[in-house]
Amino acid sequence: MQIPFLDLKRMDEELKDALKSKFAEMLDKGIFSGGDEVGLLECQISTFLKTPFSIACANGTDALELALRALEIGEGDEVIVPAMTWVSTAEVVILVGAKPVFWDTDEDGLLAEDWGKAITSKTKAVIPVHLYGKMVDMKSLMKRAKKHKLFVIEDGAQSFGSFQKGKAAGIFGDVGCLSFYPTKNLGALGEAGMCLTNSVVLNERMRLLLNHGQAVRDKHELVGRNSRIDSIQAGFLNVFLERFPEFQSLRKKLAEMYLDGLADIEELKLPSGILNVDHNCHLFVIQTTRRDELKKYLIENGIGTSIHYPHILPEMKPFSSEGAFPNARNLSEQGLSLPLNPWMKEEEIEYVIGKIREFFLKK
Numbered sequence: 001m002q003i004p005f006l007d008l009k010r011m012d013e014e015l016k017d018a019l020k021s022k023f024a025e026m027l028d029k030g031i032f033s034g035g036d037e038v039g040l041l042e043c044q045i046s047t048f049l050k051t052p053f054s055i056a057c058a059n060g061t062d063a064l065e066l067a068l069r070a071l072e073i074g075e076g077d078e079v080i081v082p083a084m085t086w087v088s089t090a091e092v093v094i095l096v097g098a099k100p101v102f103w104d105t106d107e108d109g110l111l112a113e114d115w116g117k118a119i120t121s122k123t124k125a126v127i128p129v130h131l132y133g134k135m136v137d138m139k140s141l142m143k144r145a146k147k148h149k150l151f152v153i154e155d156g157a158q159s160f161g162s163f164q165k166g167k168a169a170g171i172f173g174d175v176g177c178l179s180f181y182p183t184k185n186l187g188a189l190g191e192a193g194m195c196l197t198n199s200v201v202l203n204e205r206m207r208l209l210l211n212h213g214q215a216v217r218d219k220h221e222l223v224g225r226n227s228r229i230d231s232i233q234a235g236f237l238n239v240f241l242e243r244f245p246e247f248q249s250l251r252k253k254l255a256e257m258y259l260d261g262l263a264d265i266e267e268l269k270l271p272s273g274i275l276n277v278d279h280n281c282h283l284f285v286i287q288t289t290r291r292d293e294l295k296k297y298l299i300e301n302g303i304g305t306s307i308h309y310p311h312i313l314p315e316m317k318p319f320s321s322e323g324a325f326p327n328a329r330n331l332s333e334q335g336l337s338l339p340l341n342p343w344m345k346e347e348e349i350e351y352v353i354g355k356i357r358e359f360f361l362k363k
Contacts, residue, residue, distance in 0.1 A: 003339055003348050005304035006183060010343035015243060019189070022235045033228060037235040042194075044241055049168040051176075051196045053203035056229040057210045060157045060179025060193040061088040066227060067153045067175035067195055068096045068125070070205040077124040082111040083312045084328035085129040089155050090313050098124070102314045104325045108272055109285075109335075110136045112327065116144050125151035130159035130169050132308070133185070133282030134273060138164055138172040145173075153177065156196075160186045161248055161280040169278075170196045175206075180237055185251070185282050186244055188233040247342040251281035254340055254349050258284055261353035265360050269334075283308060287334040294359055295336055301355045306337040 011019075026037065038056055045054040057063050073079065075097040081090050083102045090100040101123070103115045109131040126145055128136040138154075145152045152173030156162075159169035160178055170176025176196035180188045195206050208215060213224030255274050262268055269287035273279050285308065288294060295305050312328045314321035338352060 001348065001351050002302040003304060003344075003352060005306050005337070005339045006341055007343070008182060010341075012343070015239070018239045018242075019236055022239050023232065026232055026235050032231050035231050037231050037238060038229055041229075041234040041237050041241075044238065045194065045196075048241070049171055049196065051168070051171045051198065053197050053199070055195040055197070055203060055206050055210070056234060057193045057195060057206075058227040058229060059191040060177060060181060061092060062210070062227040063177035063179070063193040063195045064088060064127075064153065064155065065092040065095055066206045066209050067177055068092055068098070069209055070202050071125065071151050071153070071174060073098050073124050073151070076122060078120060078122040080111075080115055080118045080123060080126040081313070082109075082127075082129050082131075082328070083314050083323070083325040084109045084309065084331055085131060085155065085313065086157065086309065087313065087316070088157070089127055089129055090319050093127075094318070100313075100319060100321075102319070102321050102323060102325065104323070105131075105328045105331065107269075107327055107331070108132075108134055109328070109331050110134060111141070113137070113140065115141075116148070119148055119150070123148070123150060125153055127153045127155050128173075129155040129157075130162060132271065132285050133159050133162055133280035134271070135159060135162050135164050135169050135278040138167075142172055151175075157181075158184065158282045159280055160184065161244065162278050164278045169280075171198065174199065175202060180233070185248065185280055186237065186240055188240070189236045190230060190233050192229050192233040192237060194229075248280065250342040251340060254344060254346070255281045255284055257346065257349045258338065258340070258353065261350070262286070262356060265357065267360055268356075281340065284338045284340040285335045286338060287331065288336065289334055291334050291336050294356070297359050298352070298355060303352055303355060304339060307335065308337050 042054040077098040079093045081100040093100040103118045154173045154176040156170035157179035162169040178194040180192035209224040210227035213220040213222040
């Protein structure tokens with residue numbers, strides 16, 4: 001049996017037909033920048049996540065940069081960032097002229113609760129990352145951030161559809177940033193992203209920033225950039241959004257199979273809380289000291305896996321920073337993502353479970 005980590009060609013025919021139909025519809029309209037599909041996407045996301053302002057943009061990285069710029073964070077400022085995350089989270093801080101201050105994570109890869117120790121007189125913001133789709137404890141984080149008068153930018157690139165006590169990932173802080181990269185739970189067929197906010201002022205400012213600083217063509221109010229979403233991608237996302245609840249149910253079902261099938265293997269640490277509403281099952285990440293050996297064994301048996309992420313940010317040349325970061329480092333060395341997506345079959349999950357059990361329990 002051959003099981004890829006993720007193969008988007010596996011989309012079902014009904015979905016493919018709907019996407020083809022949407023493309024044909026937009027081709028006939030001839031509107032490829034802005035238009036009804038963008039407005040519809042923003043409206044539908046606002047309704048689904050219960051947030052007043054959803055601002056579509058070109059990608060998730062741009063969303064983070066737009067948030068920082070809208071909050072006027074720049075030269076001389078510090079921003080607290082978890083040591084374990086995708087590079088964009090720190091990259092954008094440097095791009096706006098600020099300094100990322102790295103802090104360790106907990107064992108699940110979420111910003112450690114003692115992050116307040118990283119606050120200095122220069123700290124202007126903190127970026128909690130809802131890694132793998134699991135939400136940071138936002139009530140606690142917001143309380144501390146407000147105490148120190150810090151901005152909160154939620155990196156919700158991996159957490160669309162996660163909710164904590166009825167509130168969606170991305171709407172707790174000043175700005176929430178989403179990615180609709182094709183591999184995400186809600187993914188486009190190309191690049192796309194979004195900013196979320198409850199602030200009228202930030203909404204207006206981010207809309208200016210992503211469109212060359214203009215609200216009306218040729219009337220530029222500030223220095224912006226081009227980060228407009230591709231209208232066709234907005235249209236595709238509107239199609240995917242219709243199937244999102246169904247796909248989430250499938251992810252949860254398959255994740256539960258993994259949990260049941262691997263629970264008794266002492267050498268494995270399974271993802272905590274993955275069946276809860278504050279985790280969207282974006283990634284099913286197991287941890288083991290035999291990670292590389294297991295990965296090789298699974299590849300030999302036709303099973304694709306991935307490592308998110310093999311290096312912590314403070315170890316990378318552009319972000320080199322001193323510190324131990326033990327939890328983040330352990331996760332980078334022991335974490336292995338198993339295949340989990342709505343187009344997998346139950347027998348494939350059973351096969352993966354069987355091979356993992358075979359690896360650990362063979363005599």
